[in-house]
Amino acid sequence: MSQRGNPAWNAAADDAGAVARWRRVLRAPLFGGAVAVLGFLVLLWPLVRSPSMGVAAADAFLFGAWASFIAMLAAIARVVRPAVPRNHEDDDA
């Protein structure tokens, strides 16, 4: 049962843990904050460039970036979904 010194388990941790590790990263509050800041900077860009960018281009950029951000949120939401708790356990605990 020991997980140490067992190459197969270390490998299992690589594979099984690859998804779990990503989930841990995506579920971290810091990651959420980083995503928000990144989105903030991207969506600020047309305002900084205005008026030289042109309103049509700025509008297209904003809506494109916004839609991409929503798609990213949807992807993250799919990954952060908690496993079905068993024995009333909470995976956040």
Added chain:
Amino acid sequence: MRDLVPIIAIATAYVALLFALATWAERREGRGRRIAGTSLAYVLSLATYCTTWTFYGSVGFATSTGLLFLAVYVGPTLGAALWWHVLRKMVRIKNTHRVTSVVDLLSLRYGRSQLLAAMATLAVLTAIVPYIALQLKTMIAASVLVAPQVVGVGKLVGPAYVVLMIVFTIVFGLRRLSPTERHPGMVVALATEAVVKLVAFLAVGAFVTYRLFDGFGDVFQRAADAQVVQSVLGQKGTVSAWITMVLVSALAVVFLPRQFHLAVVENSDEDHVRTATWGFPAYMLAITAFMLPIAFGGLLLLGKAGFAGDSFVLALPVMNGAPALAWLVFLGGLSAGTGMIMCETITVATMVSNHLVLPIVDALPPLAKLRRHLLATRWCAAALLIVAGFGYVDAFGSRYDLVSMGLVAHVGVLITAPIILAGLYWRGASTVGAAAAVLAGFATWAYTLIVPIFARAGWLPPALVTKGPAGISALRPEALLGVSGLDPFVHAFVWILVASGATFVFGSLLFPASAEERARVERLVGAFEPAPVRPGREAARPTADAAEKRSRIVALFSEYHPRELAERIADGCLERIGAALPGGLSPLQLAWLQSEVETSLASFIGAAAAHAAMKRATLATSAEARAISKSYAKLLADLKVPPAELHRAIDYHRERERLLAHEAGAQRFLAEVSGRLASSLDLDATGRALVCLAVPRFAEASLLWVARADANGARAWKCDVESARSDRVCAAPAAAVAMLGTHPIVVRAVESGRPVVSRSGLDSWAPWPGGLGEPPRFRDAATFALVAGGRSLGTLTLFASERHRFRFPEDAALCEEFAHRAAIAVENATLFRMAQDALHAREEFLAVASHELKTPLTPLRLRLQAVLRLVSRDGRPPSPEQLAASVRGVDAHVQRLVGLIDQLLDASRFATGGPALARERVDLGASVREVVERHGAELVAAGCDVSVSVRRQVVGSFDRVRIGQVVTNMLTNAMKYAPGPIEVVVDADALTARLAVRDRGAGIAPHDQERIFRPFERAVSHLQASGFGLGLHIVRQIVEAHGGAIHVESAPGAGSTFVVELPLGATAGMTRVAQARPPPPSPQHGLDVHDRRSIDGLDRPDA
């Protein structure tokens, strides 16, 4: 007046329709069929964020500030990235503490302070009135647009809307006392309104963009030509305003009272938050897609007609002959307004009753009876709020546009938001700091935003704004401390953040929270930690009478509820703590009972009022309170730890208990595995037991694949939990088994010896053969290599669906151990089968060897008897010719015996290390011809016509004698099993020499083609052909010792071709090189040489 009738009729009919829908939803919910509890309804209800401000005002905002209006919707989208942590945490706290409103959460976090709650409620109340006014103003303005012929329509529909909204609010949301009880009807009505307003807005957007113009490009081009775009871009679209609005709206979408109510209080499932993180931003993206085209279209078509930007959404269809669309837009605006007013009024009325009225009632005993009329109090508060909003419209509505009013309200309401947010994560935040921050924030908001409004309305001297109070310019409300040049809204926001933030931090540091408050706060800050352990039945002596406590609780609840309901709530509290009536309560049970009663009370009057009520009611006498304190003190003394340490210790022990339970379960499972696997050494039984053991503990289906299960190759077994119990395990079909060996995941697991996890959604999911693992039923597959003795014997694959997912790493560790034991069991079963096969082969060999060795002995004996008779004849010695002929006959039989024994010796030698080679330059063609020539007589006798074709001269570094042995064995084989024409071909390319022996015999079945190269194996029974079955085995050993290979190409009825490939390199594949021996003797001396080699081999064990 006649034009007014359709407005009233349509509005009333629409509200009646919503009411019918809400009633249907509530009845359906009562039957357990959820509509409001779905994530879709949750997401749509959050769209109440999009009020008339969005519906009408944002277009107006876009006409003056261009893209800046988007900040109001981009902010919530960016904030949604943190909802999984922040919003879900608030939902968790709401579920535990029965939070009723955003102010209730504030007071719960900060010492359940009634003073703080009252201050925050006053701030919200003051700020929310302009916001409600904004909705009413818009609804009235929309009525004016659709009925322009009616003089004074605004004054006529205004009161009607007020009455309609009061009724609407009371009927939908204030029918029950407990706001923490969910309102499925209201949620469904709000969700419906969200759909209506989205459809209406998209319809008008499409109308403007594609009917009045030729698409987006046309609108933007014509706006640019008319220099509308330039004017828009040149205005207030500053970065500072964008940043401020993004921050404000990110907070507003969660912390506005109505949004908090819908997102937190009405939340029925934490997982809905996950859907909302992208669903709600997607809704906002859709509703704002046409805003800029509508704004530009309005400026181009109606700008010169004097229409305000706020009215473009409705004015465009009205003025362009689309009455049906105009009515749809009117309904959309009505939806946006009514939804916001209803929801906001419900929450603020609840705050007023809980945090303003109840403290006053507590302070003034003559008003105590009002507690029984809490619901009526809320009705009055709701009515007053809506009337106040209407009054605000009357007083200020004409001076400000919608956006200005909305922003002022937003900032005022959100003063408490940063304080709540900080309190959820900063344990050091104290009640004093929070109260100071609310006061400072509210004062700054009033001074920087409200004072200018009053001054411009003429209620205050205008010089207050232009010159500052008493002429002090540094105190000008819109340029505080000389900070000028900012938008007033940005200016106010910055100063509110500075003032409230500074007072909050300094207040918390200077007046830190008490130890008791810190301990309580721990449960809020650590909301995701497991719930604390409730005391069980103690051995301690009961100190309180349960019946007496029940009567006290009933009396307390009776102050707010009818007696029957109060008794029901009291019984519920006693049941939850496990108290029996009649019976006693231990001190810890009594403490738990107090907590339960307070939480139940908080669910309808809020945490602060509930705490005050508990203090007033004195559920526990002073003696009982002392007993509780003593019990806790004893607990702590026994543990010898402070309370905070105790919490940690409890958490540690809970985790330890969980791990121990998990470990014990794992050990039980592994013991069962060992027992089941030890019960049989039969591979089929082992395989069936293995796949069965993995289901359903780890997965919903399992698949075991063993690479070399038996002589026929691989085998597989599968087990599916959904199959009938008797049919759960079955062997996989042969075709599926063959495909499994090449499945990429199986190959990867076997090659690496490591578990491989794959997901249908995330990885490339190669289809699994045999109908296993098909998505969408199965989502995850974990393949474990069965490794024993350093070899991968096969794989065990577990399939899991969305419902039953793997839990890594816990399950993976156990699965790995399971796979390890499975590998040992499979290896044991395989070895057992091989041992059985070996025994069988040994017995067969003994029978064959006895037969083969005895066969030449009988004629040998006859020959010897004949020689004896010759030499013992009386007086007639045999002639030398007679004697020589007899001895030659004896010698032939001896040769056969020697040949058989040589074969056995060779097989034995090869099994222990391979043949020694004496390499020299050998012409392969010449060697073949020599052997054919040597066996010419035998071949003729066997009826074999041998043709030798040497296509080119092939000279290589070979062991001449061994190569001769190869050719001999192959020819002998052909003679024995396929008498008839034999074709021998010698050929080569630059690197490889090829020797092919082709016969026209019966051919060899595919499944025998590998077997015939094993020792003591043959394609036919030993009764049909003589020999040990070692010939081809020896050939293969010799060829492989030369670094070459042999294979057979054959099919039943088509003859066989044995092909030997030998590398021509001098050292290729050389295992051992013996010293070069002299050239072989002539063919007639072949027997001698052969014998010598055999004897040499025996003399030198290493040879």
